[in-house]
Structure formats: structure tokens, C-alpha cells
Amino acid sequence: MIWFTVETTYTQDRDALHAARPGHREYLSGLVEQGRVAAAGPWADDSAGFAVYRVADRDELDRLLAEDPYTTGGVVAGRTVNEWKIVLGSLAAQ
Structure with a gap:
């Protein structure tokens, strides 16, 4: 399994953001x-x-993000995705 961090920036349409938030959560x-x-x-x-996502590969991550x-x-105004190599902390052992 691979760890990824994903930062999602939002559009300026706050009404649409608040409407989508319950389903997103x-x-x-x-x-x-x-x-x-x-x-x-x-x-x-x-x-x-x-x-922070833990998935099999980037294809799985992209599918999950597309279904969000x-x-x-x-x-979604933009996304920054990084593969994360965790070396310390409780997640490192997983």
C-alpha cells in the first residue's frame, strides 16, 4: 500500500461548496x-x-478522487498530490 497526501483547493462558489460538503464528508x-x-x-x-490516503496505487487514488x-x-479548483514515504510516527508501522 502507498500513502498519498492530497490538498484540495476550493472554488470561490461557497454555496456550491457548502452544498457538496455533507456528501463529501x-x-x-x-x-x-x-x-x-x-x-x-x-x-x-x-x-x-x-x-492522507492509503491506497494500492495512483490509479486507485485517482478513481477515489474522481468519485468524491x-x-x-x-x-475543486485544484489538487496537489504527493506520494508520502512515512518513516516516523504511528502511521509508519502500517
Whole structure:
């Protein structure tokens, strides 16, 4: 399994963002239960969000991101994805 960090910046359409947020959080909660998301949440200023994914490969990550209600709801302005090699901390042992 591979770890990825994903920062998602939001569009300026706050109404669309708030409309998509409940579905987005429900979707991510399901991924947490499946062990595919370790942590997720918005920045304090609500300009973007950050999540840590654990998936088989980049193709799986891309599929999960494509199915996210933020993506399908059109509120994603951009994403920064990085493969993360964890060497210290509780996630390193997983």
C-alpha cells in the first residue's frame, strides 16, 4: 500500500461548496472505515482541505478522487498530490 497526501483547493462558489460538503464528508467517512483515508479536514480558513490516503496505487487514488462529491459537485479548483514515504510516527508501522 502507498500513502498519498492530497490538498484540495476550493472554488470561490461557497454555496456550491457548502452544498457538496455533507456528501463529501460522508464519502470520506466511508473511506476512513475502509482504511483508505487516515485523516482529513479543511484548513482553518476553509480555503482548502487536506487528506492522507492509503491506497494500492495512483490509479486507485485517482478513481477515489474522481468519485468524491467535491469533484462531481464542481467545487475543486485544484489538487496537489504527493506520494508520502512515512518513516516516523504511528502511521509508519502500517
